[in-house]
Amino acid sequence: MPHDCSTPQIPGGIYPFDARxxxxxxxxxxxxxxxxxxxxxxxxxxxxxxxPLPLLAQIQHRYGPYIRITYVSREPGQVVIDFLATGEQAAQ
Known part of the structure; x- marks a missing residue:
């Protein structure tokens, strides 16, 4: 069975991104x-x-309400954040 990278491996439409x-x-x-x-x-x-506080500020500035930021974990050495695409457009 071929692998489809466009399909999330985690249920609910969550794609993993390990920046490390x-x-x-x-x-x-x-x-x-x-x-x-x-x-x-x-x-x-x-x-x-x-x-990544500077990155989060850049994301908020660049995407506004289109990307919702939610911490899953703030453990030292393993910070996990969900970035949800809301579909809302930033004010022009």
Missing amino acids: GVARRFRHAAIFGALEALHPGEAMRFCNDHD
């Missing part, structure tokens, strides 16, 4: 690309080794 395996210089570009690929109602479950 992405070179630091590529992380933000990869994260923004992944967020822009989400359809309304889908989420990206982001894992990182630290709390």
Whole structure:
């Protein structure tokens, strides 16, 4: 049976994204690309080794209400955040 990368492996339309395996210089570009690929109602479950506060500020500025940010875990060394595509557009 072939693998379909467009189908989430976690029920509920949640796609995993482990930033710890992405070179630091590529992380933000990869994260923004992944967020822009989400359809309304889908989420990206982001894992990182630290709390990415500057990145979160960039996401809020860039996407506004289109991306909802929810912490799943804030444990040292394993921060997990869900980014949900809401379908709402940012105010122009």
